[in-house]
Amino acid sequence: MNLTLKVWRQKNPTDHGRIETYEARDIPSEASFLEMLDIVNERIIETGGEPIHFDHDCREGICGTCSLTINGVPHSKERGITTCQVHMRKFRDGDTIWIEPFRAKAFPIVRDLVVDRSSFDRIIAAGGYISVRTGSAQDANSLPVGKVEADEAFDAAACIGCGACVASCKNASAMLFVGAKAAHLNLLPQGKPEKDRRVLAMVRQMDAEGFGNCTNQYECEAVCPKSISADVIGKLNRDFAQAAVKEAVS
Amino acid sequence: MASNGTLNSAIPSGPLADKWTKHKNESKLINPANKRKYSVIVVGSGLAGGAAAATLSELGYQVKCFCYQDSPRRAHSIAAQGGINASKNYQNDGDSVWRLFYDTIKGGDFRSREANVHRLAEVSGNIIDQCVAQGVPFAREYGGLLDNRSFGGAQVSRTFYARGQTGQQLLIGCYQALEKEISRGGVQMFPRTEMLDLVVVNGHAKGIIVRDLVTGEISRHAADTVILATGGYGNVFYLSTNAMGCNVMAAFRAHKRGAYFANPCYTQIHPTCIPVSGDYQSKLTLMSESLRNDGRIWVPKSKEDAAVIRAGQKTAADIPEDARDYYLERKYPSFGNLAPRDISSRSAKEACDEGRGVASTGLGVFLDFRDAIARLGKDTIEARYGNLFEMYAKIAGADPYTSPMMIYPAVHYTMGGLWVDYNLMSNLPGLHVLGEANFSDHGANRLGASALMQGLADGYFVIPTTLPNYLAGETPGSVTTADPAFDEAETAVRERTSKLLSIQGKRTVDSFHRELGLLVWDKCGMARTKEGLEEAIAKIPAIREEFWQNVRVPGDGDNLNAELEKAGRVADFLEFGELMCYDALDREESCGGHFREEYQFTEDDEAVKSGYTNPGEAMRRDDEFCHVSAWESTGVGNKPKLHKEKLEFESVKLSVRSYK
Numbered sequence: 001m002n003l004t005l006k007v008w009r010q011k012n013p014t015d016h017g018r019i020e021t022y023e024a025r026d027i028p029s030e031a032s033f034l035e036m037l038d039i040v041n042e043r044i045i046e047t048g049g050e051p052i053h054f055d056h057d058c059r060e061g062i063c064g065t066c067s068l069t070i071n072g073v074p075h076s077k078e079r080g081i082t083t084c085q086v087h088m089r090k091f092r093d094g095d096t097i098w099i100e101p102f103r104a105k106a107f108p109i110v111r112d113l114v115v116d117r118s119s120f121d122r123i124i125a126a127g128g129y130i131s132v133r134t135g136s137a138q139d140a141n142s143l144p145v146g147k148v149e150a151d152e153a154f155d156a157a158a159c160i161g162c163g164a165c166v167a168s169c170k171n172a173s174a175m176l177f178v179g180a181k182a183a184h185l186n187l188l189p190q191g192k193p194e195k196d197r198r199v200l201a202m203v204r205q206m207d208a209e210g211f212g213n214c215t216n217q218y219e220c221e222a223v224c225p226k227s228i229s230a231d232v233i234g235k236l237n238r239d240f241a242q243a244a245v246k247e248a249v250s
Numbered sequence: 251m252a253s254n255g256t257l258n259s260a261i262p263s264g265p266l267a268d269k270w271t272k273h274k275n276e277s278k279l280i281n282p283a284n285k286r287k288y289s290v291i292v293v294g295s296g297l298a299g300g301a302a303a304a305t306l307s308e309l310g311y312q313v314k315c316f317c318y319q320d321s322p323r324r325a326h327s328i329a330a331q332g333g334i335n336a337s338k339n340y341q342n343d344g345d346s347v348w349r350l351f352y353d354t355i356k357g358g359d360f361r362s363r364e365a366n367v368h369r370l371a372e373v374s375g376n377i378i379d380q381c382v383a384q385g386v387p388f389a390r391e392y393g394g395l396l397d398n399r400s401f402g403g404a405q406v407s408r409t410f411y412a413r414g415q416t417g418q419q420l421l422i423g424c425y426q427a428l429e430k431e432i433s434r435g436g437v438q439m440f441p442r443t444e445m446l447d448l449v450v451v452n453g454h455a456k457g458i459i460v461r462d463l464v465t466g467e468i469s470r471h472a473a474d475t476v477i478l479a480t481g482g483y484g485n486v487f488y489l490s491t492n493a494m495g496c497n498v499m500a501a502f503r504a505h506k507r508g509a510y511f512a513n514p515c516y517t518q519i520h521p522t523c524i525p526v527s528g529d530y531q532s533k534l535t536l537m538s539e540s541l542r543n544d545g546r547i548w549v550p551k552s553k554e555d556a557a558v559i560r561a562g563q564k565t566a567a568d569i570p571e572d573a574r575d576y577y578l579e580r581k582y583p584s585f586g587n588l589a590p591r592d593i594s595s596r597s598a599k600e601a602c603d604e605g606r607g608v609a610s611t612g613l614g615v616f617l618d619f620r621d622a623i624a625r626l627g628k629d630t631i632e633a634r635y636g637n638l639f640e641m642y643a644k645i646a647g648a649d650p651y652t653s654p655m656m657i658y659p660a661v662h663y664t665m666g667g668l669w670v671d672y673n674l675m676s677n678l679p680g681l682h683v684l685g686e687a688n689f690s691d692h693g694a695n696r697l698g699a700s701a702l703m704q705g706l707a708d709g710y711f712v713i714p715t716t717l718p719n720y721l722a723g724e725t726p727g728s729v730t731t732a733d734p735a736f737d738e739a740e741t742a743v744r745e746r747t748s749k750l751l752s753i754q755g756k757r758t759v760d761s762f763h764r765e766l767g768l769l770v771w772d773k774c775g776m777a778r779t780k781e782g783l784e785e786a787i788a789k790i791p792a793i794r795e796e797f798w799q800n801v802r803v804p805g806d807g808d809n810l811n812a813e814l815e816k817a818g819r820v821a822d823f824l825e826f827g828e829l830m831c832y833d834a835l836d837r838e839e840s841c842g843g844h845f846r847e848e849y850q851f852t853e854d855d856e857a858v859k860s861g862y863t864n865p866g867e868a869m870r871r872d873d874e875f876c877h878v879s880a881w882e883s884t885g886v887g888n889k890p891k892l893h894k895e896k897l898e899f900e901s902v903k904l905s906v907r908s909y910k
Contacts, residue, residue: 012809030527032645038532038760045758045813050804053812055320057493059533061641062418063324085644110464111810118441121321125433129426130385134305134710137376137383141340144394154387154412157419161323190385 001027001093005040007052008100010109017109019098022052033076033086034059034066037099052099053112059084061225064160067167068113069100074164074223082162082225102167106174106210117163119209120177127201128181130191149187156183158226165220165228171212176220178202179232186239196243203240257510257880257895260671261365266901267347270369273672277715278722285310287726289473290717291458293445293500295322297417297424297702298685299479301709304427307436309714314471315428316440316460318495318815323425326481326493327705330417331538331638333399333409334381334702336374341398345406347371352902354700357403357590358665358693359842359870360904361516361878363897365672366690373711374703378410380710384423388412401698402539403590403909409699414538414637420702424709444815445500446746447739448476448507448681455504455681456729457736459743463815466808468743470731474724475680475717478504479709482664482686484517486823486830487775488767490661491523491536497819498826501668501687505829509676510880510893512669512689514826515834518696518843519776520662521547521594524645524655525614529764534660535645537617538638539698542587544622544631545655547594549615551575553605560608566616566654577601581864585909592695592843592868593909595659599776600866602658609656618654659776663701665692665843666833669880669895673716674708677880680720684708689878694842747807750817755800759816762797763823766790770827774834779847783835787828791887794824829881829890836892839875840868863908872904 003024010017022044027036034056041051057065066083070076076086091097099113107115145153157180165176182199185191191198214233221230262269262276280288288311292303295317303315319325337350350371355362378396382388388410389397398407412419431437442463449457449472457472483498484490505511522537550556551573558564577597579586589597598615601607608614623631628651632639639650646656667689674682674690685705692700773786797820805811840849849869857863878895 028528028530030647031530032532035530035532039530042758042760045802045804046756048804051813053810057319057324057495058326058329059494060329060491060535062415063319063326063328063493065320065324080640081644085641087644087647089647114810117320121323121429121432121439121441124323124426125429129430130383131430132380132383132427133308134301134380134427134714135376137379140338140378140382140388141395143382145390146394147390147392150387150390150394153385157385157387157422158415160418161321184387185385188385188387190383 001029001088001091003027003091003094004096006096006098009052009112012111013108027088029089031088032059032084033070033088034084036088053114055114056084061085062160064162067102067115067162067164069102069167071098074102074167075225079222080225080227102163104163104166104172104211106172107163107166117161119211120161120163122209123174123178123202123205124181126205127194127198128185130185131194143189145189153184153187156180156187156228156232159228160226162225164223164225166211168219168223169212170217171215173214174206174211175214175233175236176224176228176230178206179236180228182236182239183232195239196246199236199239200243200247257669257677257893258671259363259895260673261363262672266364266368269365270372274715278718280718280722282310286312288312288721289314289727290475290477291471291473292316292477292479293458294325294479294481294687295319295428296325296327296479296481296685297421297705298709299477300325300421300424300428301706302477302479302684302713303437304424304431305710305714306717307431307434313431313437314440314473315437316443316445318442318444318463320442322428322439322441323422325421326496327702328418328421329493330702331414331536332540333401333411333416333699334377334420335401335408335697335699336378336410336703337371337408338375338378340396341407343406345408349406350374350408353404354691354697355693355902356907357697358695359868359907360693360872360876360899361841361897362691362693364899364901369712370691370704370707373707376711377703377706381420381423384427386412386419386423399540400543400588402542402588402594403697411540414540414635417702420706424706446503446743446818448504449735449739450507450678451729451733451735454679457731459739464810466811468740468747470736470740472729472731472733472736474721474726475682477682477684477713478668478687479684480687482667483514483826484661484664486767486827487661487771488763489526489531489534489771491520491534494533497822499819499822501683502822502826504668504676504678504681506883507678509678509681510669510882511666511829512878512880513666513833514830514881515774515837515844516665516694516842517661518591518663518665519595519659521591521598521659522617522657523660523662524642525609525611525658527611535641536660536662537642537655537657539591541617541635541638544626544634545587545617545619546576546621547578547587547615547617548574548576549601549606549608556606556608560610560612566618575606582909589909590695590697595776596845598659609658614656614658616654617657619650620654623651663696665689665694665696669878673719674713675716675720682713682717684713694844746818747814750801750803750814750821751807753799753801753803755802757800757802759801759803759813759820762793762801763820765793766824766827769793770830774831777845777847778834780835783831786831787835790824790828790831797821797824825886832890833879833881836879837875839871841870841875842868857906863906863910876904
């Protein structure tokens, strides 16, 4: 198939950046979206240009590295998948495709389509963990966890930290990401002792990083490649309110 | 330690089951006030590296951790799907430390170290405890206790799992522990940073040279010890199930600085991957081995039926039951579809080589859930494998609930790696190697759900105990980056980077990588011969020479430059591929993932006549090859020098592996 690509090019973080146009000829319809870009890049290199930079690694939808906004939608309009799982058979011959980075104030552009998501790491470092030292754990089956609770925690734990939720949000809010981690850990009995401290620290770090507020549009849920429910945001708000009250009166 | 070319594996004396306990009791200790004076470099942030960095920081060491990914959470351990083994015996099905040990030794075709494997089995239970305490959401039963499933090469259910995302959940647990230590100040993290050389001072590994992948800045880091946990080298084949960035550079740089590379020819070809569809393909996708719990693998009995399926004139549903060959169930009735990976892969290759493959390329077999869906219902199958079925549907464009999947083997894991002793230290003092990057626990073939176990065992439980055996003899901070060895290594790195950028030839980095990959897959893949390996050893230097004259790396070294990163990695694969072929050529036997066509059972062998094994099975030659082959670098283009570590089996009897 033949396609026209409109691609965001930006040499480095301080460059202004612009959309450039590329013709992608003879692309096999079985190829993945990133393989299509590989083909385009090989041709760019062979003709003396600099290839389009984009983040990617596992190419099977689990590492969370790939991060393209395709025709205005993070990871494309197809639901429940990452960029690397988009296949060209979903496009039509002759289509024009717009390819942009995951845009957000807290995700500064590194080069072209590559952004810096280390703000997510700092949110986890603020409190997205259970403080257990290696070697101090009791037997795994000494702490039964009801299947319903465990499954609910698991649904939240499926987050791959890609940042599509932020990129889709008009406020660039990270509430789905933070809510998912808080729900995963707060729902489990192992995570309960640090629940209050966790939500306060994570939410404050989120604010400090420059992510916006949630105004309940739920674009995040729609683009989440792991289909994490926006219910985790409500839960985060409740947990945060409780913790903040306790902190105020203590 | 290694002197005069002999290898000291430092295995403790005493009965097998007591060795680790004895070693723990006898290992050196560093008191808490002194630990903070010691610095440790950890390269890699997957299960092995992340676990080591977090745990060593908890103990009080100053840790610097490096990864090429943008976050430590993205290391390739994340992609492991199926599960992690542990001998908890929660199922009351007769499992024990001994059985996990024995299954792993046998699965590895008697080419691993008894003492290491026994230790692995001993700590396996602690790993599950640790991960549950971290909040890893393993699958549970309605009573709230942990669930288990079966995996290849075992007759008990000892695999703990988290849907099809076990690696992800374990890595996120490990990453959270690491972030906890980063926030506490115990670990300094360097993401998007690649190790380009190891610095050896007076024979000891004391630092690394790295490149900041965003700014291009090259910098030096010194420490009292260096830990490599940089994964495997499966991407030497170009197409593999590894992430695109996985590479051998860190391990190979260490090899060129004197570390021995052990058993590089032991590569694992995973039986259940989505078949190759075209030459544009960038990587292969694994479908979890857990699918073999309920899926049945088959091809048509006749070549004619296979040909019409390939031509698209018939589908699987058109082939009646009596015209199907469930070849694993037929050849290995006790293990059936759960035969170990090497055996399952070779059987698929045999079926396809006979002309009975069903994918359009001829290279594919069916993995069929029809009977399981009829027996258990679609809902149960969806609960067990839903995400895997979805993944398949997205990539292959077909629905596995209504028509069987098509699968074919692909390179997945590498059992070989840098040689280490029982303390996980290489022959280069001060260099420790963990996880897939070392060679120690899986012999010639790794069983499913054992990679996660080994990575975490090494990182959480082994290295924290064994590291002081080295460090206690070192004065903390005795080497700084002002040492001339750092000047030399940094200069070499800068020259290599400039050279790659200055060639400005006509071919892309990927085109060289594909050429190398096709060659080694063809000659050093699922089946190997003397002639084929000699041919590869003759051809690889020519590809390498052309690379250094005709590669085109666009851009400069002062920005993010993905082509420059790839070029450095491919340059090392172009040397490493040759080493792998030398090892495969030298090992004149078949064992596990290393299959030399010259060494296989035939109808004339007693073991076949007696019905114990089948013709075509791997034939080991224990008299000559019951050893680890550890290779010393002798410079580019020269045949590496072989050192042997004899494998002593005190507790198990070497036998012909049979899964019939």
